[in-house]
Amino acid sequence: MQKITSPAAFIGLNDTGIISFGSGQPDLPPPEAIFKHLETPRLFKYGLIKGDEELRSLLAKEYPGAEAEDFVITNGASEALDLVFRAIYQLHGKVGVLVCKPYYYSYPPIIELAGLKPVYTNLIEGKIDLKDFEKKLKSVKVVLINSPSNPTGRVEEMETLKAIEKLCAKHGVYIISDEVYKDLIYERENYLLKGAQVITINSFSKTYSMCGLRVGYLWSRDKKIVDTVVDIKVHTSMNTNVLGQEMARNAMHVPHSFIEKQRQIWQERRDRLYGGLIALGFDLWKPEGAFYVLPKIKNSNRVVSELFHKHQVIVYDGEWFGAPGRIRLSYALDVKLIDEGLKRIKKYIQGKESWLK
Amino acid sequence: MQKITSPAAFIGLNDTGIISFGSGQPDLPPPEAIFKHLETPRLFKYGLIKGDEELRSLLAKEYPGAEAEDFVITNGASEALDLVFRAIYQLHGKVGVLVCKPYYYSYPPIIELAGLKPVYTNLIEGKIDLKDFEKKLKSVKVVLINSPSNPTGRVEEMETLKAIEKLCAKHGVYIISDEVYKDLIYERENYLLKGAQVITINSFSKTYSMCGLRVGYLWSRDKKIVDTVVDIKVHTSMNTNVLGQEMARNAMHVPHSFIEKQRQIWQERRDRLYGGLIALGFDLWKPEGAFYVLPKIKNSNRVVSELFHKHQVIVYDGEWFGAPGRIRLSYALDVKLIDEGLKRIKKYIQGKESWLK
Numbered sequence: 001m002q003k004i005t006s007p008a009a010f011i012g013l014n015d016t017g018i019i020s021f022g023s024g025q026p027d028l029p030p031p032e033a034i035f036k037h038l039e040t041p042r043l044f045k046y047g048l049i050k051g052d053e054e055l056r057s058l059l060a061k062e063y064p065g066a067e068a069e070d071f072v073i074t075n076g077a078s079e080a081l082d083l084v085f086r087a088i089y090q091l092h093g094k095v096g097v098l099v100c101k102p103y104y105y106s107y108p109p110i111i112e113l114a115g116l117k118p119v120y121t122n123l124i125e126g127k128i129d130l131k132d133f134e135k136k137l138k139s140v141k142v143v144l145i146n147s148p149s150n151p152t153g154r155v156e157e158m159e160t161l162k163a164i165e166k167l168c169a170k171h172g173v174y175i176i177s178d179e180v181y182k183d184l185i186y187e188r189e190n191y192l193l194k195g196a197q198v199i200t201i202n203s204f205s206k207t208y209s210m211c212g213l214r215v216g217y218l219w220s221r222d223k224k225i226v227d228t229v230v231d232i233k234v235h236t237s238m239n240t241n242v243l244g245q246e247m248a249r250n251a252m253h254v255p256h257s258f259i260e261k262q263r264q265i266w267q268e269r270r271d272r273l274y275g276g277l278i279a280l281g282f283d284l285w286k287p288e289g290a291f292y293v294l295p296k297i298k299n300s301n302r303v304v305s306e307l308f309h310k311h312q313v314i315v316y317d318g319e320w321f322g323a324p325g326r327i328r329l330s331y332a333l334d335v336k337l338i339d340e341g342l343k344r345i346k347k348y349i350q351g352k353e354s355w356l357k
Numbered sequence: 358m359q360k361i362t363s364p365a366a367f368i369g370l371n372d373t374g375i376i377s378f379g380s381g382q383p384d385l386p387p388p389e390a391i392f393k394h395l396e397t398p399r400l401f402k403y404g405l406i407k408g409d410e411e412l413r414s415l416l417a418k419e420y421p422g423a424e425a426e427d428f429v430i431t432n433g434a435s436e437a438l439d440l441v442f443r444a445i446y447q448l449h450g451k452v453g454v455l456v457c458k459p460y461y462y463s464y465p466p467i468i469e470l471a472g473l474k475p476v477y478t479n480l481i482e483g484k485i486d487l488k489d490f491e492k493k494l495k496s497v498k499v500v501l502i503n504s505p506s507n508p509t510g511r512v513e514e515m516e517t518l519k520a521i522e523k524l525c526a527k528h529g530v531y532i533i534s535d536e537v538y539k540d541l542i543y544e545r546e547n548y549l550l551k552g553a554q555v556i557t558i559n560s561f562s563k564t565y566s567m568c569g570l571r572v573g574y575l576w577s578r579d580k581k582i583v584d585t586v587v588d589i590k591v592h593t594s595m596n597t598n599v600l601g602q603e604m605a606r607n608a609m610h611v612p613h614s615f616i617e618k619q620r621q622i623w624q625e626r627r628d629r630l631y632g633g634l635i636a637l638g639f640d641l642w643k644p645e646g647a648f649y650v651l652p653k654i655k656n657s658n659r660v661v662s663e664l665f666h667k668h669q670v671i672v673y674d675g676e677w678f679g680a681p682g683r684i685r686l687s688y689a690l691d692v693k694l695i696d697e698g699l700k701r702i703k704k705y706i707q708g709k710e711s712w713l714k
Binding site: 008023025029030044045046047049075076078079082086106109110113115209210211212213214215230232234235236237238239240241242243244 | 365380382386387401402403404406432433435436439443463466467470472566567568569570571572587589591592593594595596597598599600601
């Protein structure tokens with residue numbers, strides 16, 4: 001059986017008969033309204049490198065103190081992160097970036113590709129350990145926060161986030177806040193990191209089910225960061241695709257009830273998968289946001305491979321996220337499919353109960 | 358009067374009353390057929406990092422010996438170049454890249470951002486000087502060829518290109534062939550660079566008037582390059598926007614007569630602008646492809662600034678392309694606008710005839 005070494009093995013698979021707890025993409029349809037006014041010739045012209053002005057103005061209204069000029073629209077949150085790290089390298093050279101572990105699997109390579117150095121702080125029960133965080137802070141110029149988190153599904157405590165704001169301001173450290181799951185929280189309100197040194201990353205992918213369109217953004221009050229990002233993007237990709245931006249603009253006019261309705265669906269799925277895994281004897285953190293769980297299981301790589309090849313179930317190896325001995329399951333699929341997936345997992349783990357300890 | 362230091366100053370300007378010989382984007386509409394089948398939900402899912410399989414298969418048919426697996430669809434030719442340079446840095450470290458001067462203004466920064474080192478060879482009358490080229494070849498691992506060229510409008514001689522293929526094969530040097538203007542040649546057939554070490558860059562922007570959609574690609578028989586590009590792109594931007602790819606796929610089915618008709622329009626414009634500038638006393642190379650001319654003029658930065666502020670005419674400073682003492686004019690605009698622009702330029706250069714020598 002071929003060893004599966006990264007999520008790339010599963011991307012774009014024709015999924016007949018497969019139950020995929022793999023990729024983190026919503027299966028829900030995007031709002032219909034995003035298809036309005038698409039045939040104007042303007043859509044085929046180069047646009048501003050920063051992105052459509054009206055889209056940026058609409059976004060600025062969502063963040064207190066923000067202005068349209070503080071935003072750059074990017075090819076998804078991925079490009080936003082890549083550009084910010086490259087900008088920091090241009091401004092500060094090979095500095096350290098503090099990353100919480102387990103982490104989103106792209107974080108270490110994207111940091112290293114930009115010429116920066118990842119430094120890790122281990123989460124405790126999926127949450128930031130402020131003591132270790134503060135200790136490591138002295139060796140970095142940037143911290144990367146992802147709350148709600150992929151892959152843990154955890155949301156950081158408000159006190160923790162406020163303490164991080166203060167610590168970073170004191171030490172002159174940038175905070176990159178990857179908030180792509182900010183609209184998917186089930187337990188309580190989130191707290192969005194603020195401040196002159198904060199660079200916020202977000203996208204339309206999760207909230208509006210627009211993953212394939214690749215429209216994301218960054219915003220910061222730090223003009224130097226924003227300007228440097230634009231200076232890089234003008235050469236490396238130019239404007240973000242204009243048609244996707246137009247759809248994103250349409251999405252901004254969709255009533256908030258759309259998001260609320262989606263959130264309820266996600267919460268139902270979370271309860272189904274979390275409850276189902278608990279019933280099967282798995283040890284896992286209760287997810288508070290995003291759409292992932294990260295249960296313990298020994299021989300996780302073998303599990304990934306056998307579940308796929310013998311049971312047609314896709315799960316991701318925790319090791320890809322810096323969490324060996326765990327697997328990541330996304331619950332971005334219908335409850336019926338979640339149930340069927342749980343049935344297959346139940347069959348697979350029979351006789352392997354000791355792996356769950 | 359504010360000094361204008363880069364093309365970014367003009368991008369996205371509301372152009373009422375302005376005659377722009379600036380940005381290199383077609384004003385012609387894209388083929389209507391590209392709007393077919395756009396509302397399928399598939400368009401909102403993540404796609405393969407390499408890009409849509411059918412689109413790559415269609416592209417492979419256009420290049421002898423190519424296979425779908427040799428292609429990566431990117432956010433325009435810009436991202437293709439960025440990814441290839443970053444891949445070369447991953448594989449070979451800080452190596453040299455031979456760049457012909459004058460060059461497309463993004464070449465030096467995009468090479469440096471990837472951690473590589475530009476090395477320059479001066480063109481003679483807008484064409485490669487093989488003697489200097491061969492001398493410089495010893496200090497580089499990559500050569501970057503752009504024929505037809507932005508900003509010179511020149512097409513390299515077939516013998517030159519064949520000699521470059523041989524030289525690079527002999528010295529183990531990659532050829533990156535930026536062929537975004539390959540369908541816009543007026544004087545004779547182009548010769549597309551071939552070989553195991555060639556990495557071809559192209560896009561749908563110029564041929565199909567789809568600049569704003571940002572769909573480009575790279576292809577190479579060098580599997581290591583293609584795989585490394587994919588390994589980077591999975592983290593830095595993921596799939597290229599799926600809707601743009603769908604439109605590109607539709608564009609591939611547009612009859613070749615569409616391209617031929619566009620080419621005739623470009624040729625008419627070229628003749629108008631080239632002839633007009635000659636009549637005004639400018640010294641310039643006859644453009645053979647693409648849609649640019651690069652006439653001589655002293656005090657080029659002052660000219661750019663004064664033409665814009667006093668006459669509402671946008672031209673680019675040759676200095677941005679490594680050609681001080683020249684200005685770049687794009688003829689991607691209607692002949693009536695070309696005539697009006699020429700009138701304004703005529704007025705401006707009255708009494709400055711000595712600047713044209």
